[in-house]
Amino acid sequence: MIESFFKGLKDILDQKYILVEEIDKAPYLTDWRKRFTGKAQAVVLPGSSDEVARIVKLCASNNISIVPQGGHTGFCGGATPDGSGNQIIMNFKRMNQIREIDIANQTITLEAGCILQAIQEKAASNGFLFPLSLGAEGSCMIGGNLSTNAGGTNVLRYGNARDLCLGLEVVTASGEIWDGMKGLRKDNTGYDLRDLFIGSEGTLGIITAAVMKLYPLPISQWTTLVAVENIVSSIALLNLFQKRATSLLTGFEMMTKESLDLNEKHFPQMANPLQGKPPYTVLIELSDYESEAHVRQLLESILEEAFESDLISDAVIASNLSQANAFWQMREHITLAQAEEGANLKHDITIPLSSLDSFISETDKLMRTKFPGVRIINFGHLGDGNLHYNIAPPLGMDPKIFNETHEKPIHELVYEQVERCKGSISAEHGVGQLKLEGLRAHKGAVAHDLMKTLKRALDPQNILNPNKVVSI
């Protein structure tokens, strides 16, 4: 059986694109955070949609399950195989062609393995902005971004990966190629298949190509860091910027003192330029299509109003591009500082802004009472109500013991508070294997059953990334 499977694979792919030796497979078996490691019969590297379709057909007839994989930067173990050693990994790094830029339609057509940063650069060299932007952009791939419906720092203005997508090509569980690549901005012909595949983390179909929206490049961007006393003032500040800057507001990121202290510990060059270590530091970006002077004046006038209303106590405006980049680097480095520090439990949640204060004060209180000494590293995309409410072990605690003893009860505590505040347990990172139980417990029985029905209908053999998102 296995021999005939490998013989079939060799009919589709050159031997050098079928990795079976442990040493060759190893780089594909562990995720970016090193939280998940699996085993695989082989790692396959297809070079075209047709090859993907033929491999899926072969897997279906041999009952072998497939774990699609992009840059393997996901935080939920979605692209890591299980421990059985029976699955194959399908990695997309060879499918990295940018097929077309359509100037009139303002779209870019891409293969699934295109690296996000390469897409941004290609768009910019053609005078366009491709707005999806996240810390892993140097290695994550558009197929992975769409499969996780990635967010990042521009969602406030341009939306997440789903909002940027106008078309998909998908290989189904039976090895059919669905061509949904028309790139239309309006299409009401029945169920929205595109939106079904986006965010499904490789469990309903395999994305092989996509048509994505482009935007004009802004003429000028201004970035500022401001000091804020508490979350209520941070939200009032957001509302002020939304009212005064409307669509020119392109970034609104919140960082607590604890998250920036951790940054400074591991990357002293990333110290907060604001004096006195404020409880909350907010990074705000405005982007303008009119003129440098226009946006600068607008920013100064909004900041003046914020000072007068006592919403902020200090502000630094980046005086040049490199300083603006340094502000953004400081924000993006929190994840890296947490990785340097060791273990941390990630919570990637959204809460309605009106309940955020209640969520934070109640969850902080419970966390500190039930788990004395844990460190709350809270930061995130405040403009989207998306917190990265991460929990690090008490200083000196063994990370392995922390994960074994604290992971389950801490996730549960946070998810219960998310439910109380009518939020979501995943705003952007997805479910994968990490939140499988969390989704089952907190999505609601009806929604969870509908998801299982969809999974059974689209993948009756359960060969596409089984036991990720939902188990059937």
Ligand code: FAD
């Ligand atoms: P992978 O990790 O390889 O895969 C993710 C999921 O998609 C898996 O379930 C996989 O099976 C599936 N998949 C991959 N390719 C395909 C395909 N072609 N067809 C079908 N299924 C597929 N995420 C955010 O949303 N916002 C952030 O701000 C953010 N910042 C990050 C910062 C850092 C430093 C790191 C390391 C990660 C960050 N992430 C963020 C998480 C991660 O980068 C995103 O989830 C990203 O979209 C994953 O892309 P990937 O190519 O690495 O996918």
Ligand code: 2HG
């Ligand atoms: C970010 O917003 C990413 O920087 C990573 O989503 C969040 O490290 C995290 O938990």
Ligand code: ZN
């Ligand atoms: Zn994020």
